[in-house]
Amino acid sequence: MLLEIKNLEVFFKSSQGVVKAVNGVDINIREGVTSAIVGESGSGKSVTSLAIMGLLEDSSIEKISGEINFDGKNLLELPEEELRKIRGNEISMIFQEPMTSLNPALKVGYQMSEVFIEHFNMDKKTAKEKSIEMIEKVEIQRAEEVYNSYPHELSGGMRQRIMIAMALSSNPKLLIADEPTTALDVTIQKEVLELMRKLKEDLNTSIIFITHDLAVVSDIADYVNVLYAGKVVERAKAEDIFANPLHPYTRGLLRAIPNAHKKVDELYTIRGSVPNPVDLKNECHFCDRCDEAMDICRTAFPEEVDIDGHKVSCYLYR
Numbered sequence: 001m002l003l004e005i006k007n008l009e010v011f012f013k014s015s016q017g018v019v020k021a022v023n024g025v026d027i028n029i030r031e032g033v034t035s036a037i038v039g040e041s042g043s044g045k046s047v048t049s050l051a052i053m054g055l056l057e058d059s060s061i062e063k064i065s066g067e068i069n070f071d072g073k074n075l076l077e078l079p080e081e082e083l084r085k086i087r088g089n090e091i092s093m094i095f096q097e098p099m100t101s102l103n104p105a106l107k108v109g110y111q112m113s114e115v116f117i118e119h120f121n122m123d124k125k126t127a128k129e130k131s132i133e134m135i136e137k138v139e140i141q142r143a144e145e146v147y148n149s150y151p152h153e154l155s156g157g158m159r160q161r162i163m164i165a166m167a168l169s170s171n172p173k174l175l176i177a178d179e180p181t182t183a184l185d186v187t188i189q190k191e192v193l194e195l196m197r198k199l200k201e202d203l204n205t206s207i208i209f210i211t212h213d214l215a216v217v218s219d220i221a222d223y224v225n226v227l228y229a230g231k232v233v234e235r236a237k238a239e240d241i242f243a244n245p246l247h248p249y250t251r252g253l254l255r256a257i258p259n260a261h262k263k264v265d266e267l268y269t270i271r272g273s274v275p276n277p278v279d280l281k282n283e284c285h286f287c288d289r290c291d292e293a294m295d296i297c298r299t300a301f302p303e304e305v306d307i308d309g310h311k312v313s314c315y316l317y318r
């Protein structure tokens with residue numbers, strides 16, 4: 001197993017009280033596999049990814065516990081210096097909005113070359129050659145021209161391709177992609193997903209694909225973890241999630257995906273909203289929104305049940 005997250009809890013301080021953002025998350029990521037983490041905003045998916053990267057703001061954390069084992073080392077226990085080496089070399093991350101990661105004042109080529117100079121001690125000429133090679137690898141035409149451009153001169157899709165190229169420059173074992181296509185229009189989104197799929201196969205990099213959109217997942221993920229209010233409520237192979245969703249929340253997410261055969265006024269939405277993370281009770285966190293809720297659902301958070309490798313936390317399967 002490349003990455004094993006065990007019982008991860010992340011709580012933040014706030015003026016309203018303790019925000020329980022991640023409440024005992026278990027996720028396993030195998031080598032060479034794309035695993036999606038799917039959830040609405042506030043589900044804890046981005047906090048989980050920032051915890052893997054060691055990028056959470058220390059001053060705002062009330063508690064962080066559990067294990068994040070990467071290649072046999074618990075990242076939560078590593079000193080910052082060792083973590084910094086892993087981050088950028090072995091684990092890379094791309095975000096929704098590339099402009100937050102690219103410096104608008106510096107040419108794309110300069111920023112790409114810096115990665116090679118810093119991580120691999122390359123001289124400027126070799127770093128430029130490697131950068132152009134990477135730009136070509138992410139299927140951008142006229143690579144030299146793009147190398148000499150400023151980020152604002154490129155389209156959103158091209159900027160995201162550049163971010164992917166930079167993230168893959170160090171040939172990481174794990175790439176964390178946090179909503180990487182959300183800001184792109186549908187056609188460009190498909191192209192970027194297809195590119196990520198191809199690159200994963202070429203480089204054998206494992207990918208954690210974080211998204212609120214289960215529809216996107218079907219194009220890219222081998223395995224799916226559904227997160228709700230800081231807990232994984234269902235995890236299984238992507239084909240099993242789509243063919244036979246077990247948790248009422250996952251079923252709701254699937255029903256809510258628009259498709260060509262549905263009229264707009266028939267679009268389903270899950271009633272209610274996510275519970276307040278300051279006020280989470282020891283019960284199924286979905287019970288106020290669930291049409292199948294029973295008395296037992298309010299007695300404690302349901303234990304995970306394993307049905308032939310398809311795992312679900314719901315009293316319907318006790």
Ligand code: SF4
Binds near residue numbers: 249316
């Ligand atoms: Fe619904 Fe109960 Fe299952 Fe929660 S445990 S999803 S409330 S049936």
